[in-house]
Amino acid sequence: xxxxxxxxxxxxxxxxxxxxxxxxxxxxxxxxxxxxxxxxxxxxxxxxxxxxxxxxxxxxxxxxxxxxxxxxxxxxxxxxxxxxxxxxxxxxxxxxxxxxxxxxxxxxxxxxxxxxxxxxxxxxxxxxxxxxxxxxxxxxxxxxxxxxxxxxxxxxxxxxxxxxxxxxxxxxxxxxxxxxxxxxxxxxxxxxxxxxxxxxxxxxxxxxxxxxxxxxxxxxxxxxxxxxxxxxxxxxxxxxxxxxxxxxxxxxxxxxxxxxxxxxxxxxxxxxxxxxxxxxxxxxxxxxxxxxxxxxxxxxxxxxxxxxxxxxxxxxxxxx
Amino acid sequence: xxxxxxxxxxxxxxxxxxxxxxxxxxxxxxxxxxxxxxxxxxxxxxxxxxxxxxxxxxxxxxxxxxxxxxxxxxxxxxxxxxxxxxxxxxxxxxxxxxxxxxxxxxxxxxxxxxxxxxxxxxxxxxxxxxxxxxxxxxxxxxxxxxxxxxxxxxxxxxxxxxxxxxxxxxxxxxxxxxxxxxxxxxxxxxxxxxxxxxxxxxxxxxxxxxxxxxxxxxxxxxxxxxxxxx
Numbered sequence: 001x002x003x004x005x006x007x008x009x010x011x012x013x014x015x016x017x018x019x020x021x022x023x024x025x026x027x028x029x030x031x032x033x034x035x036x037x038x039x040x041x042x043x044x045x046x047x048x049x050x051x052x053x054x055x056x057x058x059x060x061x062x063x064x065x066x067x068x069x070x071x072x073x074x075x076x077x078x079x080x081x082x083x084x085x086x087x088x089x090x091x092x093x094x095x096x097x098x099x100x101x102x103x104x105x106x107x108x109x110x111x112x113x114x115x116x117x118x119x120x121x122x123x124x125x126x127x128x129x130x131x132x133x134x135x136x137x138x139x140x141x142x143x144x145x146x147x148x149x150x151x152x153x154x155x156x157x158x159x160x161x162x163x164x165x166x167x168x169x170x171x172x173x174x175x176x177x178x179x180x181x182x183x184x185x186x187x188x189x190x191x192x193x194x195x196x197x198x199x200x201x202x203x204x205x206x207x208x209x210x211x212x213x214x215x216x217x218x219x220x221x222x223x224x225x226x227x228x229x230x231x232x233x234x235x236x237x238x239x240x241x242x243x244x245x246x247x248x249x250x251x252x253x254x255x256x257x258x259x260x261x262x263x264x265x266x267x268x269x270x271x272x273x274x275x276x277x278x279x280x281x282x283x284x285x286x287x288x289x290x291x292x293x294x295x296x297x298x299x300x301x302x303x304x305x306x307x308x309x310x311x312x313x314x315x316x317x318x319x320x
Numbered sequence: 321x322x323x324x325x326x327x328x329x330x331x332x333x334x335x336x337x338x339x340x341x342x343x344x345x346x347x348x349x350x351x352x353x354x355x356x357x358x359x360x361x362x363x364x365x366x367x368x369x370x371x372x373x374x375x376x377x378x379x380x381x382x383x384x385x386x387x388x389x390x391x392x393x394x395x396x397x398x399x400x401x402x403x404x405x406x407x408x409x410x411x412x413x414x415x416x417x418x419x420x421x422x423x424x425x426x427x428x429x430x431x432x433x434x435x436x437x438x439x440x441x442x443x444x445x446x447x448x449x450x451x452x453x454x455x456x457x458x459x460x461x462x463x464x465x466x467x468x469x470x471x472x473x474x475x476x477x478x479x480x481x482x483x484x485x486x487x488x489x490x491x492x493x494x495x496x497x498x499x500x501x502x503x504x505x506x507x508x509x510x511x512x513x514x515x516x517x518x519x520x521x522x523x524x525x526x527x528x529x530x531x532x533x534x535x536x537x538x539x540x541x542x543x544x545x546x547x548x549x550x
Contacts, residue, residue: 227522230518230521230522233514234515234518237515237518271518271521
């Protein structure tokens with residue numbers, strides 16, 4: 001009963017914190033995006049992803065660092081008090097949340113694996129591009145191939161169709177491959193998988209904004225001057241004409257995944273490319289991060305026992 | 321319960337129990353209120369769950385139903401009806417989007433010098449009542465600001481237009497197929513336009529590079545080599 005109570009209380013706190021922080025993020029993320037407009041788009045993409053993952057991380061840290069230790073250290077084991085209706089319901093809710101998230105991610109992973117297997121059933125390896133393997137995929141009956149996509153999570157690679165290879169010039173193909181390699185280097189497919197774990201109502205717009213930002217960040221990473229930007233723009237235009245447009249597989253970063261009217265914004269941004277986008281991001285010394293982490297740890301170490309007592313009091317209120 | 325009242329109850333319940341209540345209800349409400357093309361009576365309108373009704377014009381009971389449905393349409397539309405904007409309203413909205421916020425005097429002294437003060441004031445008040453503007457007191461006047469960005473408003477208007485298009489046909493796949501055709505055609509035109517813009521930009525770059533005496537760094541897009549350049 002003690003263990004069951006502990007699990008229920010921990011899951012309850014997780015659900016409460018996750019729900020509250022998710023709600024706050026879903027209400028406030030646009031303000032964060034507006035304030036981050038002066039920054040490079042890859043920073044914006046990182047910020048959006050961080051905001052999306054913030055509720056899960058916060059809830060996990062609070063549960064693991066405070067709730068569980070406070071229960072284990074301060075809850076009398078001899079007392080056999082009832083579980084409580086609220087922790088029971090919230091605990092079941094938390095368990096379901098976790099199971100659904102894992103199931104969602106598992107289904108997406110399996111679907112992506114099957115789709116990629118179908119695409120690569122007649123594949124021929126090409127040489128790598130920037131240490132990322134490139135695989136030429138050939139038409140297979142009744143299967144529509146993507147023009148170009150970054151696929152895979154643990155061992156990502158770029159899939160290149162024969163249609164794209166024959167349609168694009170060498171320069172256009174190179175910049176398009178660079179775009180996909182940028183997705184691989186930023187581990188965008190892994191991030192998509194993580195998003196599957198942390199579903200919450202009202203986050204679709206935030207995820208859509210992140211997807212858009214990652215595409216633009218990959219565009220910026222793929223080009224280094226105006227000519228290359230025009231090459232990539234032309235590649236997007238040419239590949240957009242390839243029909244039919246099939247929805248891209250989950251957990252892949254296809255070069256073309258929207259109709260032309262939506263790609264319009266990306267293409268126009270490439271056409272208006274300027275050298276200012278090459279500005280390198282300021283690199284903060286790790287000493288600052290280390291210093292901040294040590295200061296936080298010191299603060300927690302000094303106040304940890306009071307914090308645990310406070311958390312235990314709050315969970316007692318929850319049980320009652 | 322009398323037959324007309326049963327029928328009315330059926331109409332009222334159906335939108336609440338059937339999944340696609342808005343389209344069904346909007347069709348009913350719009351036909352009755354005359355906003356869509358109205359078919360001459362008698363018409364049979366199939367209502368989900370197998371009930372049918374025959375519309376008859378002219379009777380007092382039908383006029384009551386018409387009024388009731390008009391009100392129900394307003395209620396169940398949940399404010400989703402698209403704001404129909406006149407040219408003056410659009411012009412003032414554009415001015416506010418550019419300025420961020422303004423009083424009537426600001427607009428009359430600025431972008432709307434050709435308009436009378438009372439005209440601008442009335443129009444802004446109308447936009448405020450349509451919930452497109454917010455306002456706060458600024459001394460003795462109101463300062464108006466748009467509640468939505470240009471993109472948000474256009475999205476709302478376009479969405480409502482698509483919904484009305486869908487509801488206008490008894491076969492929902494018809495409007496969709498027309499829409500896909502139009503979009504495909506527009507996509508093609510858009511891609512052609514973008515291609516021309518890219519080519520123009522390339523010529524401009526080559527021109528500026530040759531003026532600076534540098535060799536062009538990239539050739540124009542011609543098929544050169546199928547081999548992937550690593």
